[in-house]
Amino acid sequence: MKLVNQQLIKNTNLKLLYNSVFENRGISRAALAKQTGLSRTAVSALIDELSERGFLYDSGMGDSSGVGRKPNCLELCAGNYYVAVFGWEETSVHAFLIDICGTTAMQERLEKASSDSYARLCRSFLTGRILERIRPEQILGLCFVLPAMIDPEKEEVFSTTFPLDNDQGEAGVLPFLRSLFSDYAVAVLNDTACCAYAEKIYTGIQEKDYAFIQFSRGIGASLFIQDKLLGQACASYTQFGHFSISPEGPPCPCGNRGCLELVLSEATLRNRLLEKGTTSSLLSRDAVRYEDLGRASLYTDTAAVLVIKDLARELALALSNLICLVHPRLIVLGGNSVSLGPVFLEEIRRCLGETGFSRMTGGVKLRYSQLDSYACYNGAMKYFFDTHYQFTATMNGSFFIG
CATH class of the missing domain: 1.10.10.10 (Winged helix-like DNA-binding domain superfamily/Winged helix DNA-binding domain)
Structure with missing residues (x-):
């Protein structure tokens, strides 16, 4: 001992x-x-x-x-030690080899056919590409970044945005990864948590209580309480996207009604524009994205501005409740939300001042993420090194969830 x-x-x-x-x-x-x-x-x-x-x-x-x-x-020392990071998406895998100094040495998008296994695709890239470039002992660990909640107790994945049938399903994917990569240290991490960690490290966040809100196919959140990532990087402790802002709202697959990520999703934007009784040029599109709405608002498309303000008011309602629960001193909005532009951010600030508990909301800072869309992978590397890597222990065969 x-x-x-x-x-x-x-x-x-x-x-x-x-x-x-x-x-x-x-x-x-x-x-x-x-x-x-x-x-x-x-x-x-x-x-x-x-x-x-x-x-x-x-x-x-x-x-x-x-x-x-x-x-x-x-x-x-640059170029001596690396972490390989694999980000799983619906039709592809983003493969990165990142030096522990933060420099990306390799980056490739691996196309995934419907019959492919995510894990085997990653194994092939590791063996066929990465190990042609560096020695096995230079790899400190592997990170698998998933847009999913990960249960460390049951050792299973749930609430994924794509099927994992070719990787033993949600209940079997973690044991499959453990078996297939048993010769390495492996960490399975949530994507929003990795983005939040990257923002903290690489933009020099000093606030000990900080919340990162990620807009992607859903809406996720990661919380730092007294400088500690709540629940580590598994996202099973919070599900901000399933916070109901409308109890009479549309039913969500989770069983709730009026969930934030359902009410604020890009799928609602076209109908929101139609409800404004407008002839906005955006209605000529089959689908309207946050990016389209944000760009139109910059050029004074009245309907786009009105819809963005509606989205901001609804998000502000959820944020004011979050602030009352954990009181973050800083809230960072990341992912696709950044493309909604300055109108969205300013309207959220205004609404927080009007609807929240002013003694708590008044001192909260709000800003967009300052990093690019690949920051998640640097965040995964740094989180693995800071949290799981051991200088004084043999790491091969270690398996970490979150």
């Missing part, structure tokens, strides 16, 4: 030092000791180990603001 505790402490300190260099490139050992609270002797020994293993390197003499010996600068 003592040895295990020592390993855990050592792993925690190694990760603390690595992430401190990640956030402060070129930092010195002395500055690391001051920042982390570890002794200079401990910092020196641990940094030497990270350097010997190829995670960090000493870039040479740095600048000194005082007298005496100039401090050495520590940098991340």
Whole structure:
């Protein structure tokens, strides 16, 4: 037990030092000791180990603001270690090989036929492409990012947006992945959680209580409470999209009525425009997307502006209740919501001021995501490294859910 505790402490300190260099490139050992609270002797020994293993390197003499010996600068080693990330979608897989410094070394979209297995498609890419480029020991782990809720207790996937019949179904897909990739450390993660983690890390979010709302085929949310991702990255603790904003609304497949992701979906936009009694040019389209609505609003399409304001008021109702429950200091809207533009964001702010508990909603900041659509995969890599990777343990065969 003592040895295990020592390993855990050592792993925690190694990760603390690595992430401190990640956030402060070129930092010195002395500055690391001051920042982390570890002794200079401990910092020196641990940094030497990270350097010997190829995670960090000493870039040479740095600048000194005082007298005496100039401090050495520590940098991340690029190109030594990677995480392979596979994002599953209905008709394709996004395959990424991402350096733990954050650089994408490989990126490919794998087309999936209806008879293909997602897992086997990923295995073929790993064997046939990734391992032609790097050695197996350079892969710290594999991440499978799914637009689904993942139950870590029952070890099954549910509420997916596409069928998993060729991968043993929702109940069998996790054991199938565990078996097929038993020679690697594997993490199965929710897509919204990975986006939320990327936003936190790569845009420097300082708020300890923060909510990320993702618009895609549904509406998902990930919450950080006191700097901890609620329920980890499995999305089984919250289902913001199935928050009812209209008890008399249309029935949802989940069994509820008037669910947020049903009421606010892109499928409703054409009818919303028709209800405005307008001749908007958008009605000439077979389907209207958020992007179409947002672009039209920029060019003063009156109906588009009215519909966006309706969407904003309905989302604000759900957000005001979320704020009363967990009081995030920052709410970030991501995914397709960004394309609705400034009118949507400003109307939500206005409605929160009118409909919410003002003592709680008044101090909440609201903004769009600042990252691109691929940030989810960088978020998965960083989440795996920060949460699951162990410097002091053998990782192969490990399997993590969320």
